[in-house]
Amino acid sequence: xxxxxxxxxxxxxxxxxxxxxxxxxxxxxxxxxxxxxxxxxxxxxxxxxxxxxxxxxxxxxxxxxxxxxxxxxxxxxxxxxxxxxxxxxxxxxxxxxxxxxxxxxxxxxxxxxxxxxxxxxxxxxxxxxx
Numbered sequence: 168x169x170x171x172x173x174x175x176x177x178x179x180x181x182x183x184x185x186x187x188x189x190x191x192x193x194x195x196x197x198x199x200x201x202x203x204x205x206x207x208x209x210x211x212x213x214x215x216x217x218x219x220x221x222x223x224x225x226x227x228x229x230x231x232x233x234x235x236x237x238x239x240x241x242x243x244x245x246x247x248x249x250x251x252x253x254x255x256x257x258x259x260x261x262x263x264x265x266x267x268x269x270x271x272x273x274x275x276x277x278x279x280x281x282x283x284x285x286x287x288x289x290x291x292x293x294x295x296x297x
Contacts, residue, residue, distance in 0.1 A: 190230045196295050198234045202247065202288040203227040212284045216254060220261045220287050227289055238265060240293040244274040247288040251278040254286065 191200040203226040205219030206212060213219040231237060248254050255276070266272065272291075282288050 191234060193234055193295060196297065198231070198236055198240075198293040198295050200227065200230050200291045200293065202290040203230065204282065204285040204288050206285070216286055217257050217261065219285065220258055223287055223289050224261060224265050227291065231291075231293060234293075234295055236293045236295055240296060241272045241291045242294055243292040244272045245290050246274070246276045247279045247282055248276060249279060249282055249286045251276065258287065 189201060190203075191198050193199075203223045204212075205222035206226070207222075213222050228238065231240065246258070248258065258276075
C-alpha cells in the first residue's frame with residue numbers, strides 16, 4: 168500500500184469535485200477525514216440547521232465506512248460553527264445521539280465567520296482497524 172490512500176464514500180457528493188478535495192486520506196493506520204458538512208447530494212446546503220448537522224454526521228459516517236471505520240474509531244474531533252452561542256445546544260443534541268455513551272471522543276469546537284455557505288462542519292482523525 169502506498170503511504171497515502173485517498174478514500175471516498177459511496178455517496179460521494181458534488182462538493183468533492185467542485186472544490187477539488189478528498190473526503191479522507193489514509194496514512195498508515197490513521198484516517199484524516201476532511202471537514203464534512205450538511206450538504207445535499209447536489210452539494211447545496213441543507214437549510215434547516217439541525218438537519219444540516221445531522222447530514223454532516225451522516226456524511227462523516229459514510230466516509231468512515233468507506234475506509235472500514237466506525238464512529239468508535241474516532242480519536243480526534245474538530246467542529247466549526249458560524250454562530251456557536253446560538254447553535255451549540257442543537258449541535259449537542261445531535262452529538263448525544265451520535266455519541267451516547269463514554270468514552271466520548273476528544274473534541275475541539277471553533278467559532279468561525281464563514282464555511283462556504285454552511286453553518287457547521289466536522290473533521291476527524293480516526294484509527295483504521297487492523
